[in-house]
Amino acid sequence: MIFQETELSDARLIEVEPRGDERGWFGRTFCTTEFGANGLETVFVQQNASVSAQKGTLRGMHFQRAPHGEVKLLRCLRGAILDVIIDLRRDSPTFLRHQGFELSAENRRMLYVPKGFAHGFQTLSDEVEVSYLVSAPYTPASEGGVRYSDPLFNIDWPLPVSVISDKDANWPLLDADTFQGI
Numbered sequence: 637m638i639f640q641e642t643e644l645s646d647a648r649l650i651e652v653e654p655r656g657d658e659r660g661w662f663g664r665t666f667c668t669t670e671f672g673a674n675g676l677e678t679v680f681v682q683q684n685a686s687v688s689a690q691k692g693t694l695r696g697m698h699f700q701r702a703p704h705g706e707v708k709l710l711r712c713l714r715g716a717i718l719d720v721i722i723d724l725r726r727d728s729p730t731f732l733r734h735q736g737f738e739l740s741a742e743n744r745r746m747l748y749v750p751k752g753f754a755h756g757f758q759t760l761s762d763e764v765e766v767s768y769l770v771s772a773p774y775t776p777a778s779e780g781g782v783r784y785s786d787p788l789f790n791i792d793w794p795l796p797v798s799v800i801s802d803k804d805a806n807w808p809l810l811d812a813d814t815f816q817g818i
Contacts, residue, residue, distance in 0.1 A: 642737075643735045644735050647721055681771060681773055684770060685765065685766070686766040690759070691759055692799065694804065696757060698754060702778075707749065709768060709769040710766060712741055713741055713766065714764060715740065716740035716760040717764060719737045719747050719756075725753075
């Protein structure tokens with residue numbers, strides 16, 4: 637695996653290094669030794685899957701409040717997504733900054749999302765499947781979110797939103813002067 641720093645503190649884009657022959661290819665998508673050597677989480681307690689039928693579907697922007705914060709390791713297994721993360725950690729040098737990453741079945745990239753980040757994605761094709769490892773069990777009482785269209789972030793989503801849940805469409809807008817972070 638190739639671990640690349642991003643513009644956001646502690647987040648990583650990870651490239652799978654496929655080894656191929658006449659059968660196809662093989663590549664490692666997780667290794668505790670390599671993750672640990674890069675200072676990343678090595679314990680994941682859940683693996684989740686998300687399937688979206690329609691191009692333009694938007695899921696997010698979600699986070700879990702402490703003490704139930706989650707590290708996520710995401711990979712798009714079918715189709716393509718624009719995955720966006722926002723650093724919501726008050727003490728981070730990249731507090732309130734966001735960055736987007738194209739993840740697809742073709743490019744085989746993975747995104748490592750640290751605790752304290754909001755996360756969401758928009759599907760760039762029909763029939764998208766995303767798989768992600770999570771470092772903490774989902775705790776509904778600790779769930780939070782940021783509205784995908786919050787002018788504080790001005791995220792440039794590549795497509796009109798075709799499908800979004802009521803909850804995701806109505807997360808609160810943040811006030812940068814009063815938001816304490818997560």
